[in-house]
Amino acid sequence: MAAVRRLRPDVVLMDIRMPAMDGLEAARRILAQTPDCRVIMLTTFDLDRYVYAALAAGASGFLLKDVTPAHLAAAVRLVDTGDALLAPSITRRLVERFAPSIPRTGSDLATPAVHRDLAALTPREREVLTLMGRGLSNSELARELTLSEATVKTHVARIFAKLTLRDRAQAVVLAYETGLVSPGEAANTSDP
Known part of the structure; x- marks a missing residue:
């Protein structure tokens, strides 16, 4: 949080699980204080509750830590332009979740x-x-x-x-x- 206030980055890569404060709460606070900043959540946990919580917190992207360096760099550039990004497996599950409700x-x-x-x-x-x-x-x-x-x-x-x-x-x-x-x-x- 202090680094974001000091450096004012365009994009923050945030882990979900961190000591002291989880990444979801940190993302909420960062986005409340720095609305122009974009947050990409990175995690090893491919769990729906994290995805939905990250989107609700205002994250612009959600990637698994097994993403390749090239895809990670492309994701940062993409999110920086205002686009959003979800790992393909997550996008598929979101579609499956909304499909029954249509x-x-x-x-x-x-x-x-x-x-x-x-x-x-x-x-x-x-x-x-x-x-x-x-x-x-x-x-x-x-x-x-x-x-x-x-x-x-x-x-x-x-x-x-x-x-x-x-x-x-x-x-x-x-x-x-x-x-x-x-x-x-x-x-x-x-x-x-």
Whole structure:
């Protein structure tokens, strides 16, 4: 905590289990004092309760300690740009957890639920949120929607502001919770 106050880093790598204060509480405090900072949680424990607690604490990433050095460096760069990152095994479990709660009609998904805040979005912003929920990066969004990256970044910033979201991790969770995205619609990317 003292090092973050002194150095004001853009990204903090935080272990879940630490002496004196666990990483989740440290992340909460860091993000409360330094809202522009991003936190990536690192752990050897692939447990759902840690993942959900880390996301609730405001973490922008959650990786297992067996991540390769190259993927870790890429994760830091990705989170620094405002994107969120979860280890692939964790993403799969999140989708599996939300899948049963999405209402179905016959074999088709029901109409997406309307979150009270989603009404504030323009149709284009809903489209951007849906594609973010599927895992598309800003450059992929720009290609998909035939927009400039600057325009995509503007849409993303407006979505975050209107829905009071901190980052893409929260946007993805919201997209699944509201039914904008359903399991099986995630983008197929090899990026970390």
